Amino acid sequence: xxxxxxxxxxxxxxGGVCGVLEGHVELLKKHFHLITMNEFLKNKERLSEKIKSVxxxxxRPVVDRExxxxxxxxxxxxxxxxxxxxxxLKLISSFGVKVTNxxxxxxxxxxxxxxxxxxxxxxxxxEGCQIAVSPQTERFAADWLGDEVTGATLGxxxxxxxxxxxxxxxxxxxxxxxxxxxxxxxxxxEQAVGARYCEKMEDLLQQSDFxxxxxxxxxxxxKFIGKRELELMKPTATLINISRGAVVDHDALVEALQNGIxxxxxxxxxxxxxxxxxxxxLKLKNIIITPHIGTATxxxxxxxxxxxxxxxxxxxxxxxxPSEVIPQ
Numbered sequence: 001x002x003x004x005x006x007x008x009x010x011x012x013x014x015g016g017v018c019g020v021l022e023g024h025v026e027l028l029k030k031h032f033h034l035i036t037m038n039e040f041l042k043n044k045e046r047l048s049e050k051i052k053s054v055x056x057x058x059x060r061p062v063v064d065r066e067x068x069x070x071x072x073x074x075x076x077x078x079x080x081x082x083x084x085x086x087x088x089l090k091l092i093s094s095f096g097v098k099v100t101n102x103x104x105x106x107x108x109x110x111x112x113x114x115x116x117x118x119x120x121x122x123x124x125x126x127e128g129c130q131i132a133v134s135p136q137t138e139r140f141a142a143d144w145l146g147d148e149v150t151g152a153t154l155g156x157x158x159x160x161x162x163x164x165x166x167x168x169x170x171x172x173x174x175x176x177x178x179x180x181x182x183x184x185x186x187x188x189x190e191q192a193v194g195a196r197y198c199e200k201m202e203d204l205l206q207q208s209d210f211x212x213x214x215x216x217x218x219x220x221x222x223k224f225i226g227k228r229e230l231e232l233m234k235p236t237a238t239l240i241n242i243s244r245g246a247v248v249d250h251d252a253l254v255e256a257l258q259n260g261i262x263x264x265x266x267x268x269x270x271x272x273x274x275x276x277x278x279x280x281x282l283k284l285k286n287i288i289i290t291p292h293i294g295t296a297t298x299x300x301x302x303x304x305x306x307x308x309x310x311x312x313x314x315x316x317x318x319x320x321x322p323s324e325v326i327p328q
Contacts, residue, residue, distance in 0.1 A: 006033040007316055008050035010040060010061065010071070018058040024305045028055070031309055037061050044070060053078060053312045059086045068095045076315035078308040079325070081295060082106055082162075083244055085217040089327035099325040100311035103161055105303035110294040111165035114212050114242045117266035117288060118154075121238050122147045122210070126288050147209075147236075149173050155208030157201060157224075158215035158243065159185055166212060167193040178204045205232040210240060217244035218328070225249065230256040238264040242294050245271030254280045257287060268294050 009032035013019035020028065028034055033050065040047050051071050054063065056079040061067070063077055068091070076098045079087065084101055092099055120126060123146040131137055131144070154170045156163045159181040167177050170193075177195040179185075184197045198204040205211060211233060215221050225239065226249040233239070239262055241248055250271065256262050258280075266288040270281070273292055281287060295301065307323065314321045 005050075006031065007052040008033045008035050008047065009312070010035050010037065010051045010054045012037050012057065012060040018060040020055065020057050021301060021305075024302065027302075027305060027309065031313065049073060052076070052316060055308060055312075056080060056087070063087055063092065065091060068092065068097065076100060076312055078312045080301075080304045080308050083217060084325050085244060085246075089325065093327045098315050098321065099327075100308070100315070100321060100323050101325050102304045102307040102311075103323055105307045106295045106300055107161045107165050109297045109300035110162045110214075110242055111169060113268055113290070113294040114162075114166050114214070114240060115169045117240050117242070117268060117290070118210050118212065118238070119149055121240070121264050121266040121288055122149050122152075127285065149175065149210070151175065152209040153178065153207055155179070155198075155204040155211045156195075157181075157204065157211065157213050159195070160214065162242075163212075163214040164189070164193070166214065167195050178208060180204045201229070202232055205229055206234070208237060209234065210238050212240040213243045213247055215243050215247060217246055221247050223247070223249040223252075225252075227252040227255070230261050233262050235260055235263065237262050238266065240266045242268045245269040245273060250279075250281060254284070257281075257284050264288075268292055 009028065011020050011034055013036050014025055015022050025034070032053070035047055035051060048070050052073050052075050054061065054074065054077045056077060068074065074095070074097050077087065077092060079099065079101045082101050082103050084099060087099060089099055131140070150173050153176040156166055156177065156179040159179040163179065167179065170177055177193060178198050179195050180198045180201045190197065213225065215224065224247045230252055253265060257265060264286040268290045269292050270289060275282060281289065295304065311321060311323055
């Protein structure tokens with residue numbers, strides 16, 4: 001009996017800046033016939049009939065109307081990661097194509113980076129490292145001080161799976177935990193981490209020593225944190241963003257950091273990424289910026305690919321889809 005042909009999976013490329021990780025290729029090839037974008041563009045007529053799914057890694061390949069029109073048998077676009085603001089969900093849905101993401105694979109690693117940024121900012125680790133290795137350093141100043149995280153108040157904006165895992169970690173630091181979310185968590189879930197719901201985000205901002213953003217980027221959350229919200233925060237407070245860069249108004253943040261409206265910020269995400277090299281945020285000492293590494297671990301990236309494979313197979317086989325993204 002002839003071996004059944006594997007369904008075609010379109011990817012940007014293997015390796016490179018935005019390509020599928022070489023270590024994940026073997027996993028994908030077990031289930032799919034991999035077709036790179038370059039191969040597809042060179043032989044559209046033949047390959048367009050074979051492609052039934054697209055694997056998005058590092059927001060690539062770009063899915064637009066032209067691509068959708070050129071793939072008549074496309075069934076699913078599997079996004080590696082949670083955020084799908086780079087995808088036009090309504091456009092994709094109009095072609096009868098499903099979209100999936102990987103929320104289960106990313107929650108631990110993203111919660112970890114949130115805690116890492118909070119600790120690094122509070123204890124001034126980046127600045128301290130620079131002092132320790134500087135050729136000009138002759139002694140360490142006794143009055144060079146940071147802040148303690150233990151016992152401080154943490155405000156979590158967005159209490160989904162990642163936000164809840166941040167709360168679990170914060171509980172181990174004996175932090176007082178406030179949270180603001182579209183919907184209040186169940187009482188037993190709140191009690192498990194010692195979290196208190198703030199129906200009004202303003203109440204959370206006014207009380208928190210650290211505010212961490214864990215929301216999806218939508219039209220409603222674009223520049224969610226702006227001048228007004230920053231002015232509600234304590235002058236001793238730190239803003240941490242592990243969601244998407246555009247959730248924060250960068251101009252307002254620069255002003256707040258320069259004028260002591262808040263003490264510090266720690267960002268794993270910016271808009272754009274990377275920031276222009278002359279951006280004022282890059283010139284400030286009271287900020288830490290990392291290059292969107294919330295899910296950049298060996299374990300998380302592998303689990304993301306595995307979760308994407310499971311989603312694709314579910315769609316192609318007409319099974320319940322574990323992580324479907326529904327257009328709002």
